[in-house]
Amino acid sequence: MEMMPHKKSGSPADIVQQIKQKRNQLSPPKKDIQRMEMPSQTNTVGAREIMHKITEGEKHLRKGNLFSSIVALREVLNLYTKTKDIQPKDRTTLANIINEVQRKLAESPEFIDLYGKVIFRDDDFATSYDFLCQLIMIKEEEIASVLVNDGINQSLKLDHLSKKDRETAKLMVSLAERGELSMLQELVAANDGLGSLVLAFYNEAGINYRKSGNIDKAIIEYKKALSISPKDEHLHYNMARAFMEIGQKKDAETCIGQAIQLNPYFYEGLKMQKYIEQWIG
Incomplete structure (x- = not known):
């Protein structure tokens, strides 16, 4: 029996191109950043929540659970941009950690297999958030089309x-x-x-x-x-x-x-x- 083709909602490359039209083009990553822990004496509730979600996403990625790691990173980016009670020093540290997490995700074999080569621009978390939201939406549409076919x-x-x-x-x-x-x-x-x-x-x-x-x-x-x-x-x-x-x-x-x-x-x-x-x- 011939298999029905999946519903097509646009490729990741198309999404990147659309986002580029709204924002600056993604730039090459900076040099590797060593993982830094949040200083406990200045760690706010918001910063701890973001770190918890980062750790959760990294665990998913190590286990090969790509979609869950993408969802976790999207939540991290959303929390980072919306949480106000983060001290400037903690915000800088968090930004460096998030940049590192983005690179790990983009360089993972599972991500490359599904979406190809993608470069996240350091500190441009609004673009990253938009991109991940659209990846998630497209994947959910594809899954829905498979399950009802x-x-x-x-x-x-x-x-x-x-x-x-x-x-x-x-x-x-x-x-x-x-x-x-x-x-x-x-x-x-x-x-x-x-x-x-x-x-x-x-x-x-x-x-x-x-x-x-x-x-x-x-x-x-x-x-x-x-x-x-x-x-x-x-x-x-x-x-x-x-x-x-x-x-x-x-x-x-x-x-x-x-x-x-x-x-x-x-x-x-x-x-x-x-x-x-x-x-x-």
């Missing part, structure tokens, strides 16, 4: 499931679409059979996109499948094949290497690895 529901084979299992499967899709890796994998571990359904859904979507020539979209769907089952050598094989079709030799080599590492006796993978080595060499 009849073709996708049929592909997931939800009709024969109980109401509880249908809701769990849709939650898995929602987490995969958001890039909430640790939350997704915990849910899959507790519901292995449903995880297999969602895994097959994304893998088949990737195959269909590859066959239709939409390789970039195929790679995105394979990555979602890998977020459910990162140790499946067949998914890494599919990724390698997609990268080969668009001439990205190094990426193909990396993916097939991961497949062989997971299963050294993976015959089809070994054949592809040999082919890629000859291709690169």
